[in-house]
Amino acid sequence: MNAQWMRQLGAVVSLEWKKSFFNRRSLWIYLLAALPMVIFVGHALETKFTRERLARQRTPQVTMERARTLREGMTPEQVEAILGQAPSRQTRGSRRNRIQSWNYSDGERQINVRFRNGELERWSSNESCNVSEDLHIFAGVYQFFFLRLMVFFGCVFVFLNLFRGEMLDKSLHYYFLAPIRREVVVAGKFIAGLIATTVIFGTSVALQLGALYWHFDGPKLEQYLSQGGGWQHSLAYVAITGLACLGYGSVFLTGGMLLKNPLIPAAVILVWESINGVLPAMLRKLSVIYYLKSLCPVEIPIDKGVPPFLAMLVMNVEPVAPWIAVLGLVVLSGVMVTLAARRSRTLEIQYGAE
Amino acid sequence: MSDSRIVFENVSKFYGEVLGVNRVSLSIPPGITSLVGPNGSGKTTLMNLMTGLLRPTRGSVSVCGVPTSDPENLFKLMGYCTQFDSYPKGFTGYDFVHSFLRLAGYEAREAERLAWAAIERVGMQDAAKRKVAGYSKGMRQRIKLAQAVSHDPRVLILDEPLNGLDPLVRAETIALFRDFATEGRHLLISSHVLHEVDIISDQVILMSSGYVVAEGQIKAVREEIEDHPMQILIRCDRPQRLASRLFEHDHVVEVKVHADGQGLLVKTRSADQFYLMMNRIATGDFRIDTVAPVDDDVNSVYGYLIGAEEATR
Structure with a gap:
């Protein structure tokens, strides 16, 4: 690539990135990106409030060590002797089947003790902040909500419109009347779209993680970040988001140029990506989500109760090594952008036909 | 080239x-x-x-x-x-x-x-x-x-x-x-x-x-449109007299005295022969002020080729 092409590429990118970020229609992308943040901010607030409530309800003599000494069949008096008087008590059921529920707090978790007909039936504790559980929730939301829907539709919107939107606005000729290779226009538009989507969705992931970490208490967060691979996980999620924009972006860029009505192929691709887990091994590799799932740092546990078909959709069958996944996505994107560039050479300006 | x-x-x-x-x-x-x-x-x-x-x-x-x-x-x-x-x-x-x-x-x-x-x-x-x-x-x-x-x-x-x-x-x-x-x-x-x-x-x-x-x-x-004789405006003195002289030539198909009485509108099948003829006449006993084609503009040509209706569309 010579210096002239680089200058031209820079000129296309500088014209295009503003459109992708500040176009009035881009509001949808910001909303899509903000949606999962709402979930995690809500979760963080809820946890904060719960923790504050538990701190207020803390019974001085309640500890997990003491709770672990509780045994089935104990009487309420025996339990009271160990944990003290419960600040919250509920009774329900009939005279023959009387259930009592006592709630204690050690300041961090809620300890629930349940009696049936005056005998301890079971006890349980709920942590206000469970790092491992929260990370699994994040992984689930990220893989099945954020990647498959938010990033997917964000890329549909941005990349399908790179050429098609300008065809509809009747402004594509501005590029096609300049002494510039059409391949350079394609590359410039793609890079601008990639920058915009990666920044928007990458920022969204960073903020989601920020919201998630916000309610972790200090020592737990520190331990997760320094010893539990927290920093690597965080960086991995942002990088995977960028790769998702690269993969989906290239597919939709090409779709928008090859097809008159690209919404139908977008729907087909959405279905194809969704059923990736049940496809034969060869076909599975022809999808973006296959490589992205292989890169995700936290695996999602699948409950035994999940139906087999749903489990197939959720689980990552035969994941590939990270370097193969990255290479696979880069190759797929390269092929797609090359196809788009080839198509651009024969693209005609026929605004009336759109 | x-x-x-x-x-x-x-x-x-x-x-x-x-x-x-x-x-x-x-x-x-x-x-x-x-x-x-x-x-x-x-x-x-x-x-x-x-x-x-x-x-x-x-x-x-x-x-x-x-x-x-x-x-x-x-x-x-x-x-x-x-x-x-x-x-x-x-x-x-x-x-x-x-x-x-x-x-x-x-x-x-x-x-x-x-x-x-x-x-x-x-x-x-x-x-x-x-x-x-x-x-x-x-x-x-x-x-x-x-x-x-x-x-x-x-x-x-x-x-x-x-x-x-x-x-x-x-x-x-x-x-x-x-x-x-x-x-x-x-x-x-x-x-x-x-x-x-x-x-x-x-x-x-x-x-x-x-x-x-x-x-x-x-x-x-x-000049290539042979179906429509060329129209030429001649500004001169004694237009009636000149008209009778022009009718002596076969290539002249129509001569009209201009509405203001100060010239002629001539239709000819051969512009070349017409101009040769006019050279001879101009050296004779007529005072010729102007000889100018009136239908060699794009409008006329387009009208002849395509039809007047389409030309004004």
């Missing part, structure tokens, strides 16, 4: 089953060439084929030896002022020209210099920093023209460039076109306003329903 010409080789363009242009073969030399025809005759299709915005269904087009499938080299030597009236959102007039030059690969400072030079050339300095969306039709035409000429192209393609311009700017723009032509450039101008074409063009291409019906210098085209 073809390196200085715009060449169409048996070009056809169909939009599905709809004809755009059909079997067009042209070799256009430098100078001002007007593409004439009513709306829907195929003028814009021909221009879009020439600029690579459309690809021919059949045949090939090259501009000064560069195929239209090579936009990088094509637009180094060509500027196109289109009829498309949409602009990148939020652009000022200056942005419109400057960004185009940046896309062309010019360094920022050089692009700035060229942009201002082009804007000045079309007299848009005062409005250059205003948003194009707020421009009048005439201002938009001029800023498009500035963009088309900003990189100093050898070939200028102008689709209805005088639309929306007020008379003063119109005259200035026509003078600008003449300047370009005298520098040895191609100017291809489409218009459906026939008297406009007469003023500015060296040669014309007449189009109708997707076909080129005639091309060349307008006088030469007129």
Whole structure:
């Protein structure tokens, strides 16, 4: 690539990135990106409030060590002797089947003790902040909500419109009347779209993680970040988001140029990506989500109760090594952008036909 | 030779089953060439084929030896002022020209210099920093023209460039076109306003329903139309007497005394013989003030070739 092409590429990118970020229609992308943040901010607030409530309800003599000494069949008096008087008590059921529920707090978790007909039936504790559980929730939301829907539709919107939107606005000729290779226009538009989507969705992931970490208490967060691979996980999620924009972006860029009505192929691709887990091994590799799932740092546990078909959709069958996944996505994107560039050479300006 | 010409080789363009242009073969030399025809005759299709915005269904087009499938080299030597009236959102007039030059690969400072030079050339300095969306039709035409000429192209393609311009700017723009032509450039101008074409063009291409019906210098085209005798106005003294002299010649088919009684309107089958005859008469006992053809303008020629109704459409 010579210096002239680089200058031209820079000129296309500088014209295009503003459109992708500040176009009035881009509001949808910001909303899509903000949606999962709402979930995690809500979760963080809820946890904060719960923790504050538990701190207020803390019974001085309640500890997990003491709770672990509780045994089935104990009487309420025996339990009271160990944990003290419960600040919250509920009774329900009939005279023959009387259930009592006592709630204690050690300041961090809620300890629930349940009696049936005056005998301890079971006890349980709920942590206000469970790092491992929260990370699994994040992984689930990220893989099945954020990647498959938010990033997917964000890329549909941005990349399908790179050429098609300008065809509809009747402004594509501005590029096609300049002494510039059409391949350079394609590359410039793609890079601008990639920058915009990666920044928007990458920022969204960073903020989601920020919201998630916000309610972790200090020592737990520190331990997760320094010893539990927290920093690597965080960086991995942002990088995977960028790769998702690269993969989906290239597919939709090409779709928008090859097809008159690209919404139908977008729907087909959405279905194809969704059923990736049940496809034969060869076909599975022809999808973006296959490589992205292989890169995700936290695996999602699948409950035994999940139906087999749903489990197939959720689980990552035969994941590939990270370097193969990255290479696979880069190759797929390269092929797609090359196809788009080839198509651009024969693209005609026929605004009336759109 | 073809390196200085715009060449169409048996070009056809169909939009599905709809004809755009059909079997067009042209070799256009430098100078001002007007593409004439009513709306829907195929003028814009021909221009879009020439600029690579459309690809021919059949045949090939090259501009000064560069195929239209090579936009990088094509637009180094060509500027196109289109009829498309949409602009990148939020652009000022200056942005419109400057960004185009940046896309062309010019360094920022050089692009700035060229942009201002082009804007000045079309007299848009005062409005250059205003948003194009707020421009009048005439201002938009001029800023498009500035963009088309900003990189100093050898070939200028102008689709209805005088639309929306007020008379003063119109005259200035026509003078600008003449300047370009005298520098040895191609100017291809489409218009459906026939008297406009007469003023500015060296040669014309007449189009109708997707076909080129005639091309060349307008006088030469007129002379080739044998079905319609040429009309010539003679301003002279004693018009009745002159009329009787003219009727002695076989090529003269009709003579009318002009409504003001100061001359004759003559129809002849042979312009050459007529002018030879007039040389002899002028040296005799008549005072001849003017001899001028009255139907060798584009309007008349187009009317003869296509039909008066379509010519005025």
